[in-house]
Amino acid sequence: MSSRLAGGGAKRLPILLWPLGVAAELAALYFLIGGGADVTAVDLINRSVGGSFIGCGLIAWQLRPANRTGRLMTAVGFLFLVEPLLTEVDSSIAYTLGQVAANWWAIPFVALVLGFPDGELKSAVDRLLVAGFAFETVVLQLVWIFFLDFPEGKSNVLLISGDAGVADVIDKFQLWMVVAMALALAVVVFERWRRAAPPLRRLLLPAVAGAGTFVVLAIQVLHQLTVDESARATQTALAVALVSVPVAFLLGLLRAQMARGGMANLVVELRRARGSRRLDDALGRALGDPSLVVAYWVPRFGSYVDSDGRPLALPSDGSGRATTLVEHEGRPLAALIHDPSLTYQPDLLEAVCAAADLALEQESLQAELRARLDELAGSRARIVEAGDAERRRLERNLHDGAQQNLLSLAFALRLAEGRIHDDPQAAERMVAEVREGLSRSLEELRELARGIHPAVLDHGLGVALESLASRFEIPVSISLELAERLPEPVEMAAYFVASEALANVTRYAHASRVTMGVSRHDGQALIEVVDDGVGGADDARGSGLRGLADRVEALGGRLQIESPVGGGTRITAEMPCAS
Amino acid sequence: MRVVIADDSVLLREGLVSLLREAGLEVVGQASNADELMLKVRSYRPDVAIVDIRMPPTHTDEGLRAAAEIRSRYPEVGVLILSQHVEVGMAMRLLAENAQGLGYLLKDRVTDLDDFTSALRRIAGGGSALDPIVVSQLLVRGREGDPLGRITPREREVLELVAEGRSNKAIAERLVISLRAVQKHVTSVFTKLDLPATDDDHRRILAVLAYLRS
Numbered sequence: 001m002s003s004r005l006a007g008g009g010a011k012r013l014p015i016l017l018w019p020l021g022v023a024a025e026l027a028a029l030y031f032l033i034g035g036g037a038d039v040t041a042v043d044l045i046n047r048s049v050g051g052s053f054i055g056c057g058l059i060a061w062q063l064r065p066a067n068r069t070g071r072l073m074t075a076v077g078f079l080f081l082v083e084p085l086l087t088e089v090d091s092s093i094a095y096t097l098g099q100v101a102a103n104w105w106a107i108p109f110v111a112l113v114l115g116f117p118d119g120e121l122k123s124a125v126d127r128l129l130v131a132g133f134a135f136e137t138v139v140l141q142l143v144w145i146f147f148l149d150f151p152e153g154k155s156n157v158l159l160i161s162g163d164a165g166v167a168d169v170i171d172k173f174q175l176w177m178v179v180a181m182a183l184a185l186a187v188v189v190f191e192r193w194r195r196a197a198p199p200l201r202r203l204l205l206p207a208v209a210g211a212g213t214f215v216v217l218a219i220q221v222l223h224q225l226t227v228d229e230s231a232r233a234t235q236t237a238l239a240v241a242l243v244s245v246p247v248a249f250l251l252g253l254l255r256a257q258m259a260r261g262g263m264a265n266l267v268v269e270l271r272r273a274r275g276s277r278r279l280d281d282a283l284g285r286a287l288g289d290p291s292l293v294v295a296y297w298v299p300r301f302g303s304y305v306d307s308d309g310r311p312l313a314l315p316s317d318g319s320g321r322a323t324t325l326v327e328h329e330g331r332p333l334a335a336l337i338h339d340p341s342l343t344y345q346p347d348l349l350e351a352v353c354a355a356a357d358l359a360l361e362q363e364s365l366q367a368e369l370r371a372r373l374d375e376l377a378g379s380r381a382r383i384v385e386a387g388d389a390e391r392r393r394l395e396r397n398l399h400d401g402a403q404q405n406l407l408s409l410a411f412a413l414r415l416a417e418g419r420i421h422d423d424p425q426a427a428e429r430m431v432a433e434v435r436e437g438l439s440r441s442l443e444e445l446r447e448l449a450r451g452i453h454p455a456v457l458d459h460g461l462g463v464a465l466e467s468l469a470s471r472f473e474i475p476v477s478i479s480l481e482l483a484e485r486l487p488e489p490v491e492m493a494a495y496f497v498a499s500e501a502l503a504n505v506t507r508y509a510h511a512s513r514v515t516m517g518v519s520r521h522d523g524q525a526l527i528e529v530v531d532d533g534v535g536g537a538d539d540a541r542g543s544g545l546r547g548l549a550d551r552v553e554a555l556g557g558r559l560q561i562e563s564p565v566g567g568g569t570r571i572t573a574e575m576p577c578a579s
Numbered sequence: 580m581r582v583v584i585a586d587d588s589v590l591l592r593e594g595l596v597s598l599l600r601e602a603g604l605e606v607v608g609q610a611s612n613a614d615e616l617m618l619k620v621r622s623y624r625p626d627v628a629i630v631d632i633r634m635p636p637t638h639t640d641e642g643l644r645a646a647a648e649i650r651s652r653y654p655e656v657g658v659l660i661l662s663q664h665v666e667v668g669m670a671m672r673l674l675a676e677n678a679q680g681l682g683y684l685l686k687d688r689v690t691d692l693d694d695f696t697s698a699l700r701r702i703a704g705g706g707s708a709l710d711p712i713v714v715s716q717l718l719v720r721g722r723e724g725d726p727l728g729r730i731t732p733r734e735r736e737v738l739e740l741v742a743e744g745r746s747n748k749a750i751a752e753r754l755v756i757s758l759r760a761v762q763k764h765v766t767s768v769f770t771k772l773d774l775p776a777t778d779d780d781h782r783r784i785l786a787v788l789a790y791l792r793s
Contacts, residue, residue: 400588407594410687
């Protein structure tokens with residue numbers, strides 16, 4: 001709110017500055033024409049630069065009070081007029097001050113070009129360039145004047161010692177510095193323009209024009225340094241450029257203003273934007289960035305997803321993409337991933353985000369739904385895969401186990417058959433061996449059948465868990481707090497949770513005892529398997545635990561694994577069971 | 580007759596060897612994988628190589644690939660592919676190109692020693708042996724207006740035995756009928772199915788299989 005109030009107060013300032021600016025420009029022109037010397041067109045144009053900046057700057061200031069561009073332009077204009085006006089005053093002090101401040105206008109001008117369109121400096125290089133120009137126009141200029149003898153009839157009140165040699169060295173140094181910094185600025189601006197998304201490049205054109213005047217300035221100074229006189233052509237070009245640049249800046253600002261007119265279209269489009277991608281497209285059009293992507297925050301996953309529900313990582317710094325976070329009532333809602341040049345229009349971004357707030361919230365729910373469907377499809381696919389893998393395992397077990405045993409028993413029986421008459425004792429021994437072999441095959445088949453479906457579950461979960469524990473080498477204590485039996489799928493899942501958990505204990509935990517608990521309260525069945533082993537288990541370690549999680553989640557439940565390294569493992573499955 | 584046996588299960592291999600020796604066959608080499616099998620075939624040039632389909636390392640079709648290699652490098656060596664289950668598709672793939680000196684049988688068939696050794700002899704002599712299960716599965720797939728519906732039960736029996744790769748003489752012994760009767764049934768079936776008449780056992784089985792799979 002404070003910035004609003006300040007903005008309101010500042011609104012009156014440009015109105016007050018209008019008469020001052022007009023008076024200053026008229027005075028400057030009056031002194032030029034009334035000076036007696038021959039007045040060339042270039043002189044006239046040069047004298048109009050200040051007025052052009054002031055006029056355009058004040059208009060921009062009034063239209064976009066929140067944007068610093070207007071203020072910077074106004075400052076350039078007034079500072080540009082300081083030297084021509086002060087040198088007309090019949091006073092050595094005024095004349096000297098005029099010389100000291102002659103180039104100060106360059107400081108806000110550099111900031112203006114680098115900061116366009118929002119008036120904010122974008123990088124450390126920007127700040128370094130502004131500081132460099134400030135150093136040159138303020139400090140070096142002052143030092144130069146300490147040693148400079150003014151032309152005849154003017155006395156330098158700051159003179160320390162008139163030394164043409166020293167003054168010349170300082171002057172040359174200043175000029176070379178200007179050349180270097182002007183070219184550096186042009187490179188920075190051009191790079192910024194080149195990297196911007198094509199639709200946003202036109203926005204940066206005034207800055208490019210501003211950078212162009214610096215190139216002309218550099219050429220002129222270079223010419224002056226090498227030929228030791230000013231070139232007429234570059235002087236004209238510079239004057240024309242300086243007069244027209246503020247107009248370009250003003251038009252640029254008005255165009256950005258007009259881009260906000262796209263907002264009206266946005267509101268209409270948002271009503272129609274249903275379904276994936278449409279919102280991305282609508283926002284992209286409103287902001288002039290077709291590459292714009294909306295990332296929706298899904299609290300359940302703690303991550304962003306795209307409009308199709310696929311996980312999406314926000315771009316990192318230096319990736320060439322920028323991110324704007326959108327919040328709704330203090331909680332994250334979405335993030336816009338867009339071209340970095342959009343950050344030059346923060347108020348447009350803000351307005352668009354505000355307008356799209358409701359649509360973003362709706363679409364965010366849709367995206368979350370799609371993400372959950374994806375998750376569901378993934379879990380289904382895993383269940384199917386696990387089923388297939390299990391079938392393959394069973395087939396191999398049967399092929400290499402029972403089938404093979406039975407075949408070899410058939411072979412042995414055939415051998416015995418051939419001996420019945422010739423060697424009945426041998427035949428009898430062989431038949432006995434076949435009988436033992438058959439018992440082993442039967443036991444093997446029973447074991448296999450138990451893996452497919454634990455028939456013991458027919459007698460209740462308690463009995464099943466007891467017999468599971470009895471086949472386990474480490475002591476297992478079981479506590480069962482169930483008034484009645486659980487639904488069959490829940491019993492089955494509970495049994496497999498216990499079975500897989502015990503298998504994991506055997507494989508990894510190095511535990512000395514295990515506790516299993518089954519209970520039910522508030523319509524939730526809870527099974528817990530706790531060991532005192534080495535811990536460090538996670539569901540990435542095997543398909544076993546992941547498969548368990550899928551089985552439990554398929555019943556609407558949740559599987560949790562707490563397994564701090566060295567702190568044992570606790571596997572908890574919670575499943576809803578209507579009683 | 581000299582045979583080489585390849586099966587990765589020691590239990591089964593030993594059982595097979597005992598049975599085949601009981602039947603008077605000479606087991607000249609045993610192998611537990613495809614490489615060993617190739618080595619034994621190269622060294623001993625057996626009459627027949629008995630090959631388990633599933634062998635290490637992947638336990639899928641190593642035996643099949645070894646069988647193909649034997650057939651291309653040592654055409655004089657017969658190959659009997661044994662499996663714990665037989666599939667029509669697999670039989671077609673195996674026999675379609677060239678059924679000469681090739682057999683595809685369930686492992687269970689070994690226990691009928693007389694029949695098994697006669698199959699081995701056929702294969703050693705360049706004939707074929709196809710498991711009865713495959714044949715009956717092929718015959719089950721009857722179609723609307725199928726000429727198969729017009730053949731007599733006896734003719735059907737003969738057709739099955741022809742498809743298994745047996746000669747007229749073997750069929751006659753098996754069904755305890757005269758050789759002339761077998762010839763009569765074969766001619767009748769081939770006429771009803773519109774198949775080219777041939778006395779060559781190998782050409783005959785191919786014609787029947789081609790008819791059945793079409």
